[in-house]
Amino acid sequence: METVLSRVEHPQTVAAEEAARADFYALLAALFHHAPDDKLLRTIAIAPPIEDGDETLAQAWSQLVAASGVMEEEAVAEEYESLFVGVGMAKVSVYAGWYTGAGALAPPRVAIIEDLAALGLAHRAGAPDPQDHFAGLFDAMRVLVAGGAGRGPASLADQKRFYEAHVRPGVGRFLAAVREAPGSNYYRKVAAVGEAFVGIENESFNRG
Numbered sequence: 001m002e003t004v005l006s007r008v009e010h011p012q013t014v015a016a017e018e019a020a021r022a023d024f025y026a027l028l029a030a031l032f033h034h035a036p037d038d039k040l041l042r043t044i045a046i047a048p049p050i051e052d053g054d055e056t057l058a059q060a061w062s063q064l065v066a067a068s069g070v071m072e073e074e075a076v077a078e079e080y081e082s083l084f085v086g087v088g089m090a091k092v093s094v095y096a097g098w099y100t101g102a103g104a105l106a107p108p109r110v111a112i113i114e115d116l117a118a119l120g121l122a123h124r125a126g127a128p129d130p131q132d133h134f135a136g137l138f139d140a141m142r143v144l145v146a147g148g149a150g151r152g153p154a155s156l157a158d159q160k161r162f163y164e165a166h167v168r169p170g171v172g173r174f175l176a177a178v179r180e181a182p183g184s185n186y187y188r189k190v191a192a193v194g195e196a197f198v199g200i201e202n203e204s205f206n207r208g
Helices: 016-033 038-045 055-070 073-085 096-100 106-118 134-146 156-180 186-207
Strands: none
Touching: 016 134, 016 186, 038 055, 038 073, 055 186, 073 186, 096 106, 096 156, 106 156, 134 156, 156 186
16 A cells, blocks of 8 residues: 555564454555555455454454455446546545544544654655545554554554544544445455444554
8 A cells, every 4th residue: 555654664473463453454555545456455455363352343344354355446447436536525534533523623533643743754745635544544553553654563552543533533433434435346345344344443442
């Protein structure tokens, strides 16, 4: 994926559980940044099942894997365009501010810039997407969990602060909107994986 963060590097070696979390964030970032190409679809289609984990996530993942095996690149590109771009107003907004009442106001986006800077990260120079694009927020979490972009993994406390401030307030409504949108077929399955994963993250951060 073409990341929205600057100075991208391969992440450091991390524990298997943290690597899995980072992988889910990376996949969600990629799928909401643009429609998957044939290579990504085929990669998901041959992914192994989730075993000895959360049953809801495992079932949602199984359905996404199966759908990726039969989905054509052109069809999913049309679906992405219809859902997230469209003509005029998109069916589903990909911006966190839409779900928190911030709209296109600058202060929430400024807060994201400031919090990324405090963590040693920055929006990629020339990136056209505003800072509250969910692809960018998922990508930021990927780096905080596993490292990369010129830094190592963040502490759980730093992960929680960024997640609670910028991801959690709107992500549930965003994923529900994707799942319920007319014409959402492949992305309904993407949203189900996202909802199951975010549910696990919420529980984990609540305990932390």
